[in-house]
Amino acid sequence: MSDPLAHRVASATPPQLAHRIRGLSDRTIAWLFVAPTIFLLLAINIFPLIWTIRLSLTNFRTNKPNAEVEFVGLENYRKILTDEDTWIALQSTAHFLIWTIVLQVLIGFTLAYLINKKFRGNDLWTTLIVLPMMLSPAVVGTFWTFLYQPQIGLFNYFIAFLTGADPASFSMIGDVPLAPWAIVIVDTWMWTPFVMLICLAGLRSIPSSIYEAAECDRASKWRQFWTITIPMALPFLMLAVLFRGIENFKMFDLVVQLTGGGPGSTTLLTSIDLKREAFEKWRTGYASAYAVILFVTVFGLASIYVKALNKVKDR
């Protein structure tokens, strides 16, 4: 034993303990290393999930901890799945989810494609484009409420400049038909750079030799784009959609800051609705059932998405 520290530790270990450690198999030692992680996973993820499922079958209310808790079976699930407000919240979430993903993928990929071309000031543009992503959602929500102000908001003046309409004649976060689009615009502004970065990584991973071979075969730029660029960047695009999909399904802070779920319940997304049920109305059992429904939906979607992603990668 050349290392004096190791030698000192070894000699300081009581002989009985040293004998016991020497008797451990590789498998046991591996388990000892993995055990803390498994314990944390069980404590932080699995136990709360099981507890939530259990709560969803009761009428428990957190603000009445001493009240008798009754087992109500699937009653909470029946109430949620026949409630029109919940249905509308899910429709609002679907509108938000679909449009943000479509716009972010289209704009993000286009930006990545342009940034990938070598030009002067390339790095500066990348940094500028990425800036919105680095801001706090609360800050973004607050300053977009100012931009959307009918009297002083720059956004309204910009739209008025393009269309000739009176800037005070519409309110992006006050009008029922416009409010869902207001949150889509802000989320797209904030998170398109994220999609752009992932797409940029995908585009930069394509070897230039493939394009050179295509040039030799006299393939047009259009053909190269559809048969080389898109298929090879597709796994990255799908990954970006997965990340944004999961993130937007649980979107909360930005929308609360921007519209608070209003006007009425036009922008009431499921996460905001769930929070109100759990921590404003204190219907813990009901909110737990709501959370289980959302969990199963996201889990199911993520499962088929990961399967599709693996298929694309294996191609």
Add this chain to the structure above:
Amino acid sequence: MSLFLNGLLRLRRGPWEMLATILIALGVVMLMQPFAMVLFTYSFIVTLVGTVRFIIVSHFPE
């Protein structure tokens, strides 16, 4: 088609996974569609059955 049915009968992963995927997708569409309340009501059970089936059949042989 006969290949698909054969795979189902012989408990092969591919066709069973496809069925589970269709169920999950159908459940999610039913959950978020704006047309019929009855579809929304039965959406969760469809998604749940699809998800559980997906977990089980992903252990079937290829």
